[in-house]
Amino acid sequence: MYLTWLDSNSWLIEMGGKRILLDPWLVGPLVFGNINWLFKGSRPQERPIPDRIDLILLSQGLEDHTHPPTLKQLDRSIPVVASPSAAKVVRELGYHQVTTLAHGESFNLDNQVTIQALPGSPIGPFVTENAYFLKELASELTLYYEPHGYHAPVLKEMAPVDVVITPVIDMKVPVLGPIIQGKNSALELAEMVQPQVMLPTAAGGDVTFEGVLMAIIQTMGSTDTLRTQLAASKLSTQLLEPKPGDRVELKLQRRAIAKS
Known part of the structure; x- marks a missing residue:
């Protein structure tokens, strides 16, 4: 398995001989609702x-996961698997092969990789977006991704999970509450699914952020803190911090424990 971090929440996942582009923001600025000042x-x-x-x-x-300027640059014939809200965006952009996954539903990619949607981040009071559980069928190696630190209890039934991509810091807006919660949830996730490898997402990289929102966001936690917590909990999980653009080969061991 190979992973390439492309900044923010954007990843290239190579597993089962397939190349999966996850939540790409690759060109142009990242703005929500054309409100640059925010x-x-x-x-x-x-x-x-x-x-x-x-x-x-x-x-x-949302634009930080379904980034219209980037998606306009990609070939519209590439198949897309998406949450219901993301599927609506890519269909409007003219993508031809769009599969919407509700929580619990799965997609089979050429009999090489399965992708299951799990409950992920709440966006407002009525929408819960997707987390994803990927399995390489030949090796049964697995990967879990959730970009805001909201991990459904059902994930425990899938343990152990070999690779986890999750935030490791908190980002909070006073009064409104957390945008990202990773400071405590990353350790809880590691204890739940016993990953061989964890990789942080959603922060850092070769990007800069500005605007009124950035002036009031409070950030807590770090990879060093999580590494100390993992050691204190006697977890053998390796915490990797790839540089943006570097293709990292993950040295994973096949486990005897069967996965769902």
Whole structure:
């Protein structure tokens, strides 16, 4: 299995001989609802569009996960698996093969990788977006991704999980509450699913953020803190911090415990 972090929540996952582009933001600024003064993400240079993409996987319909300028640059014939809100966006952009996954539903990618949608981040009072559980069928190695630190109890039934991509810090807006919760939930997740490898997402990288929202966001936690917590809990989980653009090979052991 190979992973390439492309900044923010954007990843290229290579497993089962397939190349899966996850929540891509690769070109142009990141803005919510065209309100530049509230929040704007920028990068010093655009990321190259990866070649030979077999699938685009989208967890949420918001711009930091379903980024219209990036999706306009990609081939509309690439299959897409998405949450209901993200599926609506890509269909409006002209994508031809869009599979919407509700919680509990699965998608089979060429009999090489299965993707199951789990409950993920709540967006307002009525929408809960997707987390994803991926399994490489030949090896039965697994990967779990949730970008805001909201992990459904059903995930415990899938333990152990080999690779976890999750935030490790908290980002909170006073009065409104957490945008991202990773400071405590990352350790709880590690204790729940006993991953071989954890990788942080949603923060850092070669990007800069500005705007009124960034001036009031409170950030807590760090990878160093989590690494200390993992050791104190006697977990053998390896916490990796790849640099943006680096293709990292994960040295994983097949486990005797059967996975669902």
